[in-house]
Amino acid sequence: MSIKQRKKDHVALTTSGEVNYRTSTGFEDYDFIHNALPEVNVEEVSTEAKFLGRTFSFPLFISSMTGGYTDAGAVNAIIAEFCQEYNLPFGVGSQRIMLEDPDAISSFSVVRQRAPDAFIAANIGGAQLVGGLSQENQDLLINSIEADAVIVHLNPLQELMQPEGDRRFKGIEDGISQLCSNSPVPVIVKETGAGISAEVAERLLKSGVKVIDVAGAGGTSWAKVENERSTNNNPDPDFDDWGVPTLHCVREVQELKGEYDFELIASGGIRSSQDIAKSLCLGSDFAAAAQPVIKAVVDDGFDGLEKLYQQWRKQMITILTLLGCERLEELEPKHLKLGRYKG
Numbered sequence: 001m002s003i004k005q006r007k008k009d010h011v012a013l014t015t016s017g018e019v020n021y022r023t024s025t026g027f028e029d030y031d032f033i034h035n036a037l038p039e040v041n042v043e044e045v046s047t048e049a050k051f052l053g054r055t056f057s058f059p060l061f062i063s064s065m066t067g068g069y070t071d072a073g074a075v076n077a078i079i080a081e082f083c084q085e086y087n088l089p090f091g092v093g094s095q096r097i098m099l100e101d102p103d104a105i106s107s108f109s110v111v112r113q114r115a116p117d118a119f120i121a122a123n124i125g126g127a128q129l130v131g132g133l134s135q136e137n138q139d140l141l142i143n144s145i146e147a148d149a150v151i152v153h154l155n156p157l158q159e160l161m162q163p164e165g166d167r168r169f170k171g172i173e174d175g176i177s178q179l180c181s182n183s184p185v186p187v188i189v190k191e192t193g194a195g196i197s198a199e200v201a202e203r204l205l206k207s208g209v210k211v212i213d214v215a216g217a218g219g220t221s222w223a224k225v226e227n228e229r230s231t232n233n234n235p236d237p238d239f240d241d242w243g244v245p246t247l248h249c250v251r252e253v254q255e256l257k258g259e260y261d262f263e264l265i266a267s268g269g270i271r272s273s274q275d276i277a278k279s280l281c282l283g284s285d286f287a288a289a290a291q292p293v294i295k296a297v298v299d300d301g302f303d304g305l306e307k308l309y310q311q312w313r314k315q316m317i318t319i320l321t322l323l324g325c326e327r328l329e330e331l332e333p334k335h336l337k338l339g340r341y342k343g
């Protein structure tokens with residue numbers, strides 16, 4: 001099975017299949033505390049959010065997804081044009097394929113051509129850092145897209161469910177440490193849906209990581225995606241719901257903020273502005289989403305993405321107004337009822 005075919009399977013399964021966790025993110029366990037006396041004018045409400053020193057129009061990072069074949073280049077181009085126009089940050093999919101096949105570079109480099117001013121993050125798997133990333137490969141990852149940050153994805157569950165996946169995870173932590181020392185741009189570490197616990201987050205922060213994107217359980221289940229691939233002759237659905245729910249990750253990782261200087265992204269199952277607002281109330285700085293974005297692009301291209309963005313932005317303005325806030329920075333735990341009204 002080639003990497004290209006695997007990438008195609010991933011897009012097909014996440015856009016048309018039922019590959020969500022059965023267990024939830026946990027966000028639905030919280031209700032907002034409605035403010036019947038908001039003292040806010042809607043036209044003065046702003047959805048602007050800061051991340052790594054830049055100001056964006058909305059607190060949504062378009063999660064790393066694809067690259068490496070012709071259609072992936074087209075998807076990346078649409079996301080790039082969108083992020084250029086609407087000022088959102090985004091990450092390209094794993095660039096491992098272009099380190100092995102120079103023909104794949106154009107499906108990544110297209111993003112900088114289409115988004116000269118956008119915040120764009122490079123992406124590489126933790127497994128590719130075992131033994132250290134060569135200077136040549138580091139330069140290629142960053143320079144091919146003039147990256148503003150490098151994302152390292154950790155995905156041991158996905159690899160173990162993938163018949164052709166990596167099985168060697170010793171040395172990833174050292175590889176991350178080395179990358180943090182050598183990289184000219186900040187290093188972000190994310191999971192792909194099974195979550196980052198406080199214990200792992202602390203090890204990453206000690207290594208010099210600047211941003212933790214928890215990518216917790218409750219959204220796309222990468223165990224399920226791998227188990228559903230037609231070429232997987234030995235699926236193991238017992239692991240489809242393995243992982244730490246996103247809300248739990250956010251709550252425990254944000255507690256490290258007193259001790260370490262870092263930014264926290266909530267992702268994994270972010271499916272509405274209410275999820276984003278709840279995660280900000282609980283201490284995350286930004287949110288990120290993958291599946292809703294790839295679905296919008298595959299179904300309806302740039303227009304689909306624009307529709308999703310406009311809807312989420314409008315909803316965020318409504319949420320802020322109904323909480324009596326004009327700015328996202330005002331969101332705090334006090335705006336949430338811990339435990340629902342019902343029950």
Ligand SMILES: Cc1cc2nc3c(=O)[nH]c(=O)nc-3n(C[C@H](O)[C@H](O)[C@H](O)COP(=O)(O)O)c2cc1C
Binds near residue numbers: 065092215
């Ligand atoms: C089609 C697709 C491809 C993905 N490929 C990558 C990848 O190459 N690198 C990566 O870090 N994450 C990848 N992811 C994982 C997402 O970035 C994200 O962490 C995960 O899907 C959970 O978010 P969600 O519930 O919003 O989908 C991919 C996701 C999708 C939907």
